[in-house]
Structures are given as C-alpha cells and as structure tokens.
Amino acid sequence: MDGGFIHELNIGGVKLKNNVLLAPLAGVADSAFRTVCMEMGAGLCYSEMISAKGLHYGSEGSRRLAYHTAAENPFAVQIFGRDPDLMADAAEYFVKEYGAGIIDINMGCPVPKVCGNREGSFLMTEPDVAGSIVKAVSSRAGVPVTVKMRRGYKKEIECAPEIAKVCELAGAAAVTVHGRFRDQMYSGRSDIGVIKRVKDAVSIPVIASGDVCSREDAETVIKEIGCDGVMIGRGALGNPWIFRSILEGSEIVPTSEMIRNTAMRQLDLEIAEKGEAVAVREMKKHFAWYMKGRKNAAALRNMAFTAESVAEFIELVNSLD
Numbered sequence: 001m002d003g004g005f006i007h008e009l010n011i012g013g014v015k016l017k018n019n020v021l022l023a024p025l026a027g028v029a030d031s032a033f034r035t036v037c038m039e040m041g042a043g044l045c046y047s048e049m050i051s052a053k054g055l056h057y058g059s060e061g062s063r064r065l066a067y068h069t070a071a072e073n074p075f076a077v078q079i080f081g082r083d084p085d086l087m088a089d090a091a092e093y094f095v096k097e098y099g100a101g102i103i104d105i106n107m108g109c110p111v112p113k114v115c116g117n118r119e120g121s122f123l124m125t126e127p128d129v130a131g132s133i134v135k136a137v138s139s140r141a142g143v144p145v146t147v148k149m150r151r152g153y154k155k156e157i158e159c160a161p162e163i164a165k166v167c168e169l170a171g172a173a174a175v176t177v178h179g180r181f182r183d184q185m186y187s188g189r190s191d192i193g194v195i196k197r198v199k200d201a202v203s204i205p206v207i208a209s210g211d212v213c214s215r216e217d218a219e220t221v222i223k224e225i226g227c228d229g230v231m232i233g234r235g236a237l238g239n240p241w242i243f244r245s246i247l248e249g250s251e252i253v254p255t256s257e258m259i260r261n262t263a264m265r266q267l268d269l270e271i272a273e274k275g276e277a278v279a280v281r282e283m284k285k286h287f288a289w290y291m292k293g294r295k296n297a298a299a300l301r302n303m304a305f306t307a308e309s310v311a312e313f314i315e316l317v318n319s320l321d
Contacts, residue, residue, distance in 0.1 A: 005222040006247055009043060009229050011205060012144025012173030014074050014101055018043035019229030020218065020246050022236060023209060024078040024104065024148070030282065031068050032269035036262060037236060038072055041243040043229070045072055049106050052081035052090035066098045067273060074101035078148070080109060082119050082129060084136035091141040103141045105133060105172075107149040107163065108209075110182040121182040124153045124163050131170040138171030148176040148209070148231075151194045155183040160194050161201040174205040176231050186234070196225045207231050215246045238289025256320040259290050263317050267310070276310045283313060 009019040022029060022037045024046035034045035047066055054062035068075045077100040079090045087105065094100040107130060109120030123130045138145045147167045152158045164175045177198050179190035190210025199206045205228035208221040213235035221227055235242050240262065241252040254262070266286060270279035287304040291297040300316070307313045 005219050009205065011102060011146060014144050016043040016074070018247060019207075019222070020243055021207065021229060021231045022046065022243075023231045023233035024049050024076075024106070025233055025236075026109075028237065028285075030065075030270075031072065031273050032266050032282070033240075033286065035069060035071050035269055036266050037240045037243060039265075040240045041247045042232075044074065044076055044102070046076045046078050046104055049078045049080045049109060050090070050094075052079050052083065052086040055079075055090045055093065056086050066094050066100070068098070073099070076100065076102035076104050076146070078104040078106055079137075080106035080114065080119050082117070082123060082133070084129075084132045087133050088136040088140040091137045091145070095141055095143050100143060102144050102146060102173075103137060104146045104148055104176075105137060105167075107147055108176075108178050110150065110185050115182065121150050121153050124149060124159055124182075127159075127163060127166045130163055131166045134167045134170035134172050144173035145171060146174040146176065147172050148178070150178045151181050151191060153182045155181045157181075158194060158197075161197045164198045164202050164206070168202045168204050172204060174207060174228075175202065176207040176209050178209040180210055192221050192225050195221065195227050199226055205229065209233060211235075214242070215249065215251060218246045238286070238292050260317050260320055263287060263290060264314070267313065267317075271310065280307060280310055280313050287313075287317070 006018055009016040020043050022042045022045040026048050029048050037045055050062050050065045066077050077094040081087050091103040106120055107123045114120035115122040149160055149163055151160050160177050177195050179192055179194050195208045207229045208227045209231040212218055212230045212232055218230045241254050245252045267283050270282050284304050288301045291300050303316050
C-alpha cells in the first residue's frame with residue numbers, strides 16, 4: 001500500500017486495515033457485493049440503510065438487511081430515523097443480535113420519501129435533534145458510532161461543519177461528508193472544500209464521499225484536503241476492482257476472465273444468502289454494471305435482464321470473451 005495516503009484507520013478503537021471504505025449503497029450493498037469488495041481490499045463495508053422504525057414494528061426486511069458473514073468483519077450497520085429512543089433501540093439490537101462493530105447514523109439520504117419523514121439529510125436542519133440522536137445511540141450501542149451527512153440540506157446553505165461538531169460533542173467517533181447539497185441529489189460535482197472545513201471543525205476522523213471513482217480521486221481528497229479516508233459509492237458499481245486500484249497504486253482494467261470469476265463469485269454468495277430465484281434477480285443489475293463500456297454491452301445487458309434461471313445466467317457469464 002502507498003504509505004503516502006493509504007494507511008490504517010482507527011474509528012473509536014476499531015482498527016481498520018485501510019482507509020478506503022464502501023458506502024452504504026441502498027439496493028446494492030448486500031452481503032454478496034460487500035464480500036466481493038472486502039476481498040478486493042475494502043477496509044470497511046456498510047450495510048444498506050436500515051429503518052429504525054421498521055425494525056421497531058417487526059419488519060423482517062429490516063433485520064434481513066443486516067445479514068453478513070465473518071468475512072465482512074468488522075461490519076458497520078447504518079440506521080436511519082429521527083426518534084432518538086428508536087434509533088438507540090436499533091443500534092443496541094444490531095450490536096447484540098448481529099455483532100455490528102460500528103453503528104452509522106444516516107443524515108445524508110436525499111430521497112423525498114426519507115426527507116419527507118424528516119429523516120436522512122433533513123436532520124441537518126435540526127442540530128438539536130441530530131445531537132440527541134447521536135447522544136442516545138452512542139450511550140447505548142457499546143461500539144463506535146459514526147455519522148454520514150451531506151454538505152447541507154438546502155443549496156448554498158452549508159451546515160456540515162456545524163452538524164459535524166454537534167455530532168462530535170454528542171459522541172460520534174467519525175463523520176463522513178458527501179460534498180453535495182441535498183437539493184443536488186447526485187448532479188453536478190461534489191465539493192471537496194467542505195470536507196476540509198469539516199476537518200478543521202472537528203478532531204475525530206473525517207471521511208470524504210462523493211465522486212471518488214479512481215485512485216487519483218482518492219489521492220487528491222486525502223492529500224490535498226487532509227481527510228482521513230475515502231468512501232467509494234457509485235465508483236464501485238461494476239468495478240469492485242477500484243479498491244485494488246487504489247491500494248495497489250495502478251488502475252486495474254478488468255479482463256473478461258476477471259469479470260467472469262467475480263460475477264460467478266458474487267452469484268454464489270447471492271445464492272447462499274437469498275436462494276437461486278432472488279440471486280438471479282439481484283445479479284441482473286450488477287451484470288449490467290460489469291458490462292459498461294465493453295463490446296456488445298447492450299446485447300449482453302438485454303440477455304441478462306431476460307435470464308430467469310441460474311443456468312441461463314451462468315451460460316451468459318461464460319459467454320464473455
């Protein structure tokens with residue numbers, strides 16, 4: 001590893017092998033994909049975001065999102081909500097029942113369904129509520145608590161440094177900052193300057209998120225901004241090799257054989273967790289991402305979306321040249 005900007009990362013006493021992390025990608029970062037990313041070198045992987053309210057009302061889906069294997073440890077569970085007691089209940093549950101080593105609080109999700117319930121990035125408009133949530137979760141989780149946030153809720157009203165400080169004082173062990181306002185969703189460019197301002201405001205580790213899609217991007221934000229690590233989100237879609245690229249020092253362009261082997265590995269993991277029918281459905285989107293920029297990509301994606309059995313999917317994967 002490049003000692004210049006890749007290094008071990010300590011989050012509240014949990015020591016990670018490196019400072020290149022996988023984001024909590026909703027609908028994407030299930031156990032199979034996380035395991036593949038860990039095998040490619042990711043220092044930590046987060047669960048998909050899990051509703052504290054859903055868990056409270058007995059949602060099996062909420063519990064299922066925390067499924068993981070020993071290969072993913074230390075494992076971070078991300079929860080969202082706005083009721084401090086329910087959030088603390090969820091944190092305690094996932095630590096005791098699922099062995100979560102880190103609890104992450106979502107204050108960054110920009111989607112209307114979440115923000116409309118005054119959850120996710122909406123919490124950045126309510127420093128008192130945000131602080132109360134972090135304090136409640138930190139007091140009961142028994143493991144380090146981190147927070148993921150955006151630059152701010154409304155465009156041109158930056159509040160990440162303020163909210164990060166509130167979270168630190170309430171007990172957060174680290175914060176991750178995505179350099180876009182909630183209004184921007186995923187359009188435009190992520191502003192890395194805000195990460196420097198957050199770093200100047202707190203003494204806990206600060207992790208950069210947003211538009212980190214290459215080794216060069218990772219090096220820029222860590223060296224120039226002085227943050228403690230990077231979180232890879234969309235840059236990992238169809239490209240789990242991005243972790244190796246960053247850690248090993250050169251961009252990896254996957255061969256057909258590498259894609260075949262990785263897709264098959266991921267399929268096997270999906271089957272073990274969810275059964276064959278669901279595994280095939282889950283792999284369709286991943287295969288489409290794996291095909292981006294490759295010869296006959298459109299035709300291969302169409303074939304993937306019409307596959308109905310594991311045998312059909314395996315035949316498709318083995319047809320790559």
